[in-house]
Amino acid sequence: AQRVTQPEKLLSVFKGAPVELKCNYSYSGSPELFWYVQYSRQRLQLLLRHISRESIKGFTADLNKGETSFHLKKPFAQEEDSAMYYCALSGRGGGSNYKLTFGKGTLLTVNP
Amino acid sequence: GAGVSQSPSNKVTEKGKDVELRCDPISGHTALYWYRQSLGQGLEFLIYFQGNSAPDKSGLPSDRFSAERTGGSVSTLTIQRTQQEDSAVYLCASSLDRTPTEQYFGPGTRLTVT
Numbered sequence: 001a002q003r004v005t006q007p008e009k010l011l012s013v014f015k016g017a018p019v020e021l022k023c024n025y026s027y028s029g030s031p032e033l034f035w036y037v038q039y040s041r042q043r044l045q046l047l048l049r050h051i052s053r054e055s056i057k058g059f060t061a062d063l064n065k066g067e068t069s070f071h072l073k074k075p076f077a078q079e080e081d082s083a084m085y086y087c088a089l090s091g092r093g094g095g096s097n098y099k100l101t102f103g104k105g106t107l108l109t110v111n112p
Numbered sequence: 113g114a115g116v117s118q119s120p121s122n123k124v125t126e127k128g129k130d131v132e133l134r135c136d137p138i139s140g141h142t143a144l145y146w147y148r149q150s151l152g153q154g155l156e157f158l159i160y161f162q163g164n165s166a167p168d169k170s171g172l173p174s175d176r177f178s179a180e181r182t183g184g185s186v187s188t189l190t191i192q193r194t195q196q197e198d199s200a201v202y203l204c205a206s207s208l209d210r211t212p213t214e215q216y217f218g219p220g221t222r223l224t225v226t
Contacts, residue, residue, distance in 0.1 A: 043115075043116075043217050043218060043219045043220070044155075044203065044217040045217065046214050046215070049214075086154065086155065088155075098143060098145075098160055098162075098168075098207075099145065099157045099160055099168065099171075100145075100147075100155075100157065100215065101157065102147075102154050102155040102156075103154060104152070104153065104154035105154050105155075
């Protein structure tokens with residue numbers, strides 16, 4: 001079974017401070033990991049995926065297979081980063097590599 | 113081009129009534145997914161379509177839920193005899209093929225069962 005855990009429901013930081021949103025996963029095969037973001041009154045959208053190793057809007061995430069983690073980090077948070085962040089997993093190859101399993105989300109608030 | 117669209121955006125219904133939720137995926141996307149977003153539960157996978165076929169219905173919570181897709185495009189999620197616990201935001205997503213490299217989400221339908 002695949003599972004995604006985001007231990008923090010809420011995270012509040014001040015503008016300019018570093019931010020880390022935690023994500024741990026459980027999956028028996030080789031996973032693909034994603035971060036999705038939902039800004040207020042907007043639809044859910046892909047922020048980044050581990051396979052592309054990109055930095056989007058200053059955010060990065062590294063897949064740590066030993067710790068089964070995919071934490072999202074940004075060195076200097078901005079007010080416009082305030083949103084709900086979801087970590088998600090899918091399998092690579094095999095029969096269920098299409099559906100995403102989401103964590104329950106972390107609401108990030110960046111205070112001025 | 114247009115993104116994924118869903119209708120209605122909001123639906124209030126009485127317990128016991130049937131509801132239909134519609135999803136228009138991005139043109140050319142062969143894969144379509146339904147998810148449910150509930151308070152405190154995050155997003156749950158409901159069903160996946162590849163073309164008009166639904167190879168995975170494992171996420172449908174009960175036999176009151178069904179979905180179909182016609183012409184490889186529009187999909188309808190039907191909930192019969194709605195219950196209060198069905199209240200949630202129902203999200204539809206589509207992707208170019210069956211790999212979830214990037215799923216594009218619609219704005220959702222907020223269903224409230226009174």
